Amino acid sequence: MxxxxxxxxxxxxxxxxxxxxxxxxxxxxxxxxxxxxxxxxxxxxxxxxxxxxxxxxxxxxxxxxxxxxxxxxxxxxxxxxxxxxxxxxxxxxxxxxxxxxxxxxxxxxxxxxxxxxxxxxxxxxxxxxxxxxxxxxxxxxxxxxxxxxxxxxxxxxxxxxxxxxxxxxxxxxxxxxTAKDFAVFHPGGALGRRLLLTVENVMHSEEDNPVIEKDRTAKEALFLMTDKGLGATSVVDKSGSFIGLITDGDIRRGLSKGIEFLNEPVEHLMTKSPLTITKNKMAAEALGIMEKHKPRPITVLPVIDEKNKPVGIVHLTDLLRQGVV
Missing domain, CATH: 3.40.50.10490 (Glucose-6-phosphate isomerase like protein; domain 1)
Structure with missing residues (x-):
């Protein structure tokens, strides 16, 4: 049989x-x-x-x-x-x-x-x-x-x-x-999310967007990161223009040198000219930038406007939660 x-x-x-x-x-x-x-x-x-x-x-x-x-x-x-x-x-x-x-x-x-x-x-x-x-x-x-x-x-x-x-x-x-045309008719699928979601759709903005001035201390930056829960904050100058990014990893590494580190201004600790993106870009592009960063992927990406103002921040977990893969 x-x-x-x-x-x-x-x-x-x-x-x-x-x-x-x-x-x-x-x-x-x-x-x-x-x-x-x-x-x-x-x-x-x-x-x-x-x-x-x-x-x-x-x-x-x-x-x-x-x-x-x-x-x-x-x-x-x-x-x-x-x-x-x-x-x-x-x-x-x-x-x-x-x-x-x-x-x-x-x-x-x-x-x-x-x-x-x-x-x-x-x-x-x-x-x-x-x-x-x-x-x-x-x-x-x-x-x-x-x-x-x-x-x-x-x-x-x-x-x-x-x-x-x-x-x-x-x-x-x-x-x-095109693939984008196809996605228009499949907005609920993985392809639709990848091709239709923009950075603006997934970024943390306004009250949820952590921003700190360059002369504020590492301690203040740590409190801000804890409050917003994103593990990073954009750094701006007096005019509000974006000049850098400081992460909880930067602060942890600084603490290994002593607790007095917490009184340092964030301008001395931040990463200058980090990778950024604009809100009209596709969310998939933001994910690609994060994953391809060397020597290791990054988890946050500041969003700036045409005037170099930080208008938001994208976190890797938000992209994955939205199915942007």
Whole structure:
């Protein structure tokens, strides 16, 4: 039995892999014409399909929508009972059916034509009802299903899904869709946080931004750091311009020389001209600066404005908490 399980699983994977590999021959002028129609569509791309094709249609619609092509899925059964009201004459309906004869899909085609929307058939049979009644045709035909009974949609749905990805990626490239564009549609994900969060979104500012004048003592700086809980404070001159940074590490090292160190002015202890960043930079850039600092990473980064005033401070833990990785 064990050998049979492995053999059948490998056979199914081989059949589906062949189905996807053979799609390369279907990337032809017809495919290009259909993609260009989507590219110039003034409305939305409406995916529809019944059963397993419907599940694939939902995924293709989601992929298109997240990569710059407005799209949604319309169930063909529900469409026949009112949801066709979502279709306009500026839309393109991409109908999925391996046989091209799915009753629910076939039934709504005349109404779609009456509305004035265009139809793309993503189909396995050109001479089917769907294939003959569509303005555009994308060939997703296969040699055979992976199902040994030839009944369960397997290789056909895999091929359709892959072809949907091919359409989406072609459109993405032609539209010059960028990672930042992608992040706009995925603000809750790690990519969105990395590409959309700015330093201003994560920095400690105003009352939470520790700032001390250069002639204040190390003791006063230590109290300020303890109060703000960031382990560092920006140092400014009399005009409020940023001139340095002092950290709790600087104070610990100074204390090893004696307690009288606490009366030293911070100007004598601070790091002059430390690394800084501006608030309009991406949070990911701040993280990169911290991690790449030599000889070891730093945990805080002062934020200065165009007048060299310290307007905030970024702490490494805040970046990690926000998922900027």
């Amino acid at each position: 064990e050998g049979t399980i492995k053999e059948k699983a490998l056979e199914a994977l081989a059949i589906e892999a062949d189905a996807v590999r053979n799609l390369a021959a279907h990337i032809n002028d017809e495919f290009e014409t259909a993609v260009e129609a989507i590219l110039h569509c003034k409305g939305r791309i409406i995916l529809t399909g019944m059963g397993k094709s419907g599940h694939i249609g939902r995924k293709i619609a989601a992929t298109l929508a997240s990569t710059g092509t407005p799209a949604f899925f319309m169930h063909p059964g529900e469409a026949f009972h009112g949801d066709l009201g979502m279709v306009t004459d500026e839309d393109i309906v991409m109908a999925l059916s391996h046989s091209g004869e799915s009753t629910e899909v076939v039934n709504i085609l005349p109404i779609i034509k009456r509305i004035g929307a265009s139809i793309i058939a993503m189909c396995g049979k050109r001479d089917s009802f769907l294939g003959k009644n569509a303005e555009y045709y994308i060939d997703v035909s296969i040699e055979k299903e992976a199902c040994p009974l030839g009944l369960a949609p397997t290789a056909s749905t895999t091929a359709t899904l892959a072809m949907g990805d091919a359409v989406a990626m072609a459109l993405l490239s032609v539209r010059n869709f």
